[in-house]
Amino acid sequence: MINVGIIGAGRIGQVHARSILSGVPDAKILAIADPYLTDQAAAWAGGVGIEGIYKDYRQILTDPRVEAVLICSSTDTHASISLEAIKAGKHVFCEKPVDQTLARIDEVAEALRSSPKKLKYQVGFNRRFDHNYRSLRQAVLAGKIGELQFVRISSRDPEPPPAGYVKASGGIFIDMMIHDLDMLRYLSGREVVEVYAQGAVLIDPAIGEAGDVDSATVSAVLDNGALALIDNSRQAVYGYDQRAEVFGSLGSAQNANDAPSTAVISTRDGVVGEKPLWFFLERYMAAYQAEIQSFFQCVAADSEPEADLEAGRVSIRLALACKKSLAEHRPVKIAEIE
Amino acid sequence: MINVGIIGAGRIGQVHARSILSGVPDAKILAIADPYLTDQAAAWAGGVGIEGIYKDYRQILTDPRVEAVLICSSTDTHASISLEAIKAGKHVFCEKPVDQTLARIDEVAEALRSSPKKLKYQVGFNRRFDHNYRSLRQAVLAGKIGELQFVRISSRDPEPPPAGYVKASGGIFIDMMIHDLDMLRYLSGREVVEVYAQGAVLIDPAIGEAGDVDSATVSAVLDNGALALIDNSRQAVYGYDQRAEVFGSLGSAQNANDAPSTAVISTRDGVVGEKPLWFFLERYMAAYQAEIQSFFQCVAADSEPEADLEAGRVSIRLALACKKSLAEHRPVKIAEIE
Amino acid sequence: MINVGIIGAGRIGQVHARSILSGVPDAKILAIADPYLTDQAAAWAGGVGIEGIYKDYRQILTDPRVEAVLICSSTDTHASISLEAIKAGKHVFCEKPVDQTLARIDEVAEALRSSPKKLKYQVGFNRRFDHNYRSLRQAVLAGKIGELQFVRISSRDPEPPPAGYVKASGGIFIDMMIHDLDMLRYLSGREVVEVYAQGAVLIDPAIGEAGDVDSATVSAVLDNGALALIDNSRQAVYGYDQRAEVFGSLGSAQNANDAPSTAVISTRDGVVGEKPLWFFLERYMAAYQAEIQSFFQCVAADSEPEADLEAGRVSIRLALACKKSLAEHRPVKIAEIE
C-alpha cells in the first residue's frame, strides 16, 4: 500500500483523487492540502475517507507515512514544491509544466539526481495515456508505417481562456502547444531539431493585448529528417479537436475525435453525427486515470515513468524555441535554447 | 445514505459493486452473499470495506439496515429471491431475466403490488443506459425521425456459449434476443403486436443438439403499424456487434459499434480500423454504471425505474412468442402468449 | 462493330444510348424507336449521329444490319418485344422486369432455346454492376467472410411513386424489391427457398388504396440454411438508401451509400456529412454504363450474361412468393410458385 498526499484540491487534484479511489487499489490518499480549500472540497474529501485535510502542503511533506505526492497546485509553485518534496524524500507526480524556465527544471533534475533515495518523478502528460494516441504510437513501434517521414498534429480547444489566464500562462506555446510538442516526440520516437512558428490573433483581441496569440502553427524537422506540422487554435466551436497522423514509408496511421455516441441522424438536412467531446476532463478521463495508475505502478515496481522530468524539460525547451521563432520570425534550432 | 446488499458475487455482482463504490456516493454496500464465494472475491470485498461477507443471502435479507438488494445470482433463483426480498421490504435490482415464465414474473408483480412498502424493482436491461442506444431513443423522442416506420437491430456475440450453458438458458430468444426485444420497445416507444422468427444452427452443431439455434432473425409488427427486423448471431468473429436503426417519416438514426480507439492505419493492404470492443463487460461498462446509478436515484427520489418489472415481463412474453413462432413456423400474435 | 437499335427513347433509353456513345467504342447505334418520341429526344438522337429515328420499333427489328436491341419500352411490352426480337435474330438487353408472370417469361425462354441463332439475353439488373455491391460479392467469392450465414439488404427510395404508377407496377415486391431479391442471390451465390413478407402503408394512403403497401420487410431462408432480411421503403427523405451486408463464419462485409462528396462540416450544430445521392440515375450511372459494356462484351465474346433471363425469371418467382406471403400471412416456399 502506497500512502499518497495530494497538493492542490482544484479540479485536476480531485480528478486524480477519484482515479486513485476507483482505480488504484494499492494506493491510499492520506491527505489533501490546498490554501484555498473550499468547504465543498473538504466535505467531499472527508466523505471519501481522506483523513488529513490541510491548508498548508508542508503538513503533507512532513508526514513520514506519505511516500508520494501529486502536485496539482498553481503552475508557478510546481518547481518549488517539487524541490521540497524531493528533499522530503517523496515520489512526485507533477502537473505540467514543471516550470516555464529550463533553469528551474534543471534545479529539480539536480535535486532528483542528488537525492539519497531513488525517487520517481512523472509529469502530467495525460495524452501519452490516451487510447487514440497510444494506437498511433503502437503502430509506429510495431513498424506498421515503416520509416517515419511526416507527423501532423491538430489540437484545438473548444473555448479560449480568459485573457487574464493567458498572461500568467507563458503563452500558447508553453501553455497549450506543450502537449503537442510532447506528442510529437512520443508519437515519432524522435527528437526535434528545428522549429518554425507562426501565430496570429484571430479569435480574441484581448489575447493579443495580453501579448499572446490565439492561433499558431509550427513546422518542425526531426532528427531523422522527417518533417512535422502542428496547428493550435484556442477556439474550435464544434468541440475539443484532438487529432494526429504519423506517415511513413509503409503507410499512415491517424486518429479521429471521440464523440458522446456513434449515433448518426440522416434527414433532409444532412447526415449528422455527434460533435467531439467538449470538455478536456471528459475527453481525457480514461487517460487521467491511466497516467495515475502508471505512476503508482512505477513507484511499486521501481521502474521509470515514461513521461519523466526529462520529457517535461524537453517539451519546455521546444516551446521556448517556438516562442523565439515567432518573436524573431525565423526558424530556430533547438540547440539554440539553453 | 442507502444501505445495500449484493446477492451473488460473480462477475456481474462485482461489476455492480465497483459501480457503487466509484459512482454512487450515496450508497453503502453493507454485505455481499454468495454460496460459492471464492477466497479472491472475499478478499476483494474485505479490501473495499464491505463488512458482511456471507454464504447465505438470507443474512442480507434479515439485516434491517439493508434497504436495497442487487440480485446477481444464477438465473433460476431470480424470481424466488425477488419474492423473499420484497417480503423483507427491500428495493430490488434484479439481473435479467426475472424468470423464463410469465407465471413466476406475475407472482413477483403481485408481491410488489401487495407490499405495504412502496418498493422499487429494476431489471438489468443495461442497454437502456448505453450512450449509443440512448442517442437513438432521444432522436425518436425529440421527433427527429418523425413518425416511426421501421426499426432494425443487429446483435451478435463474439463467441458462442458452451452448449451446456445453452441448455439451461431457455434458448436464444430468452437468453440473448431478450435484450433486442427490450431495445425494440425502448427505441420505438411502441408495443410489439406480432412476431415471425426464423432460426438456424450455422455455428456450433452442439447448440443444435442442445435443442437451440445459434442464428436467428425476427420480423415484427408494432402497434402503430411500423415494421421491425432483428438479427442475432452467437458468433461474430470480429467482435461484439451491437447496432440499431430507427427510421421514420423525417429520417433515420443509426448507431455504430464502439472500438478501442479511433485509429485508422492505411497501408498497401487497405485502410484498417479497430474491431468493435470484444467483451460485453468492457463494451457496456459505462452502461452498467449508469443503470446502477439510476436505480439508486429512483430509490432516493421515489421515482419509477424505466426498466421496471413490466419491461422484464413484456420482454419474456415477446421472447416466448418468438420461440413459439420458430417452433410452429408461423407468425405469432403477442396476444396469444399468456 | 456491333450495330444496335434502341427501343424506347425515354429516360433509361437515353441513358443507355449515352453509355454506348461514350463507353462502347465497338458498338454503333443505328436507330432508336419510340411511339411517343419527343422532338427534343429526336433532336438529341440526330445530334449524336443516330441515323434511324422511328416511331415503330418494328423498323428496327426488320433492319438486317441490327444485331442487338435494347428494350427500354414500357414494362408491359417487354415480353412481346423480346419475343419478336428473338424471332428476328437479335441479341436482347431488356429492362427489368421481363414480365410480371412466369408464364410469359417461359415463353421468352422457350423462344431463346429454339432460336437457330445462339442469342444473348441480358436483364437490366444494374446493381449487379455497381461498385458497392460488387465489392461485397467479391468478398464472398474470395472467401473473406467464410461460410455465409446471414444477408441483410436495405433499399429505400427517396420519394414514393404516384399511386397511379403503383397500380400498373405489379406492387412493391415486383416493382421495387425485385432488385433486392436479385441482389440476395447475387451477393450470396445461393438460392432462396422460403420467404416471409410483411408490409404496411405508412407513407401514402393512396398507395394503400391502389392495393399496394409502401413499406415492406422480407425474412428469407437460403438453400445453405443461411438467413436473410430485406427492408424496403418508398420514402427515405434523406435520399436513395442502398445498403447491404453479408455475414459469415469469418466476418462481415457491408457497404454504405454514395454521396456527392466526402466533405464533412463541423459546427456548433453537429458534424454534418452529405446526404446519399438522391436520384437513381445519378446513383447508378456508372453501373448503367458497366452493364451495357458487359452486354456488348458478351455479344462480342459469345459469353453468357451474368444477369441472364433465368435471373430475371427467378427474381419474379421470388417476388411472387413474397406477394403470396403477404396476402396469406404465412411463410411461403419458393417451390409453391410455378
Place this chain on the structure above:
Amino acid sequence: MINVGIIGAGRIGQVHARSILSGVPDAKILAIADPYLTDQAAAWAGGVGIEGIYKDYRQILTDPRVEAVLICSSTDTHASISLEAIKAGKHVFCEKPVDQTLARIDEVAEALRSSPKKLKYQVGFNRRFDHNYRSLRQAVLAGKIGELQFVRISSRDPEPPPAGYVKASGGIFIDMMIHDLDMLRYLSGREVVEVYAQGAVLIDPAIGEAGDVDSATVSAVLDNGALALIDNSRQAVYGYDQRAEVFGSLGSAQNANDAPSTAVISTRDGVVGEKPLWFFLERYMAAYQAEIQSFFQCVAADSEPEADLEAGRVSIRLALACKKSLAEHRPVKIAEIE
C-alpha cells in the same frame, strides 16, 4: 457549335478529347496534333470522327474554322504555343503550368491583353472542379465556417516520378505543390502573403541527386491573417491522398479521399475499408470532364474562366517563393518574387 483543336495527343490530351465527345455536345473536335503521334492514338482519333490528325500543331492554328485550342503538349512548350494560339485568335485551355517563369507568363498575359479579339484563357487546375474540394469552397462561400482562420492541405502521390522527370519538372513546388498552392487560394478566397518551406529527401535518393526534395511542407500566412499548412509527399503507398480542411470562427469543413467502393470488411484482423483511388486520372476523371465543360461554357457565354491566366501566374509565384524559402532557409514574402 465550337470547333476545337487539341495540341498534344498524350494521356491528358486523350482524356480531354473523350470529355468533349461524351460531355460537351456543343463542341466539335476538328483536329488533333502531336509530333510523336502513336499509331494507336491516330487510329483512336479517326475512330471517334476527328478528321484532322497532324504532326504539326501549326496546322491547327492556321485552320480558320478552329475557335479554341487545348494545349496538352510538353510543359516547356506551353507558353510559346499559347502565344502563337493567341496571335491566331484562338481561345486557349492550357495544361498547368503555363511556364516555370513569371516573365514568360507575363508575355502571354500581354498577348491576351493586346489581342483584338477578347479571348478566353483557362489553366488546367482540375482540382477546382473536383466535388470534394468544391464542397469545401462552397462551405466557405456560404459562410458556414465563418471568418477563415486556418487551412490545411495534404497532397501525396502514390508513387514517385522517375528522377529524370524530376529534373525537368522545376522541382516539387512547381510540379506538385502548385496544385495545393492554387487550392489554398481557391478554398480560402484569399491571397498568400508569406511562405516558409521545408523539404527533405526521404523516399528516393535519386530525387535528391537530381536537386529536388521528395517530401515538403509549407507554412503560409494569408492576407486576412489566417494561417495555413501544406504537406506533400511523392509516395503514399496506400494511394493518392488528397485532403483539405478549412477552419474558421463558426466551424470546420474537411474532405476525405475517394475510394473504389464504400465496402468495409470486418474480420478477426480488423475492420478494413478500401484504399483511396490510386491513379490521378481515375481520381479526378469527373473533375477533368467538368473543367473542360466549364471552359466551353465560358467560351459560349463570353464569361471569364475561374482558373484564368492570373491564377496560373499567382500559383507559379507562390511556388517560386516556396523554392526560395527552402533554398534560403527563411520565410519569404510573396512580394519578394517578381
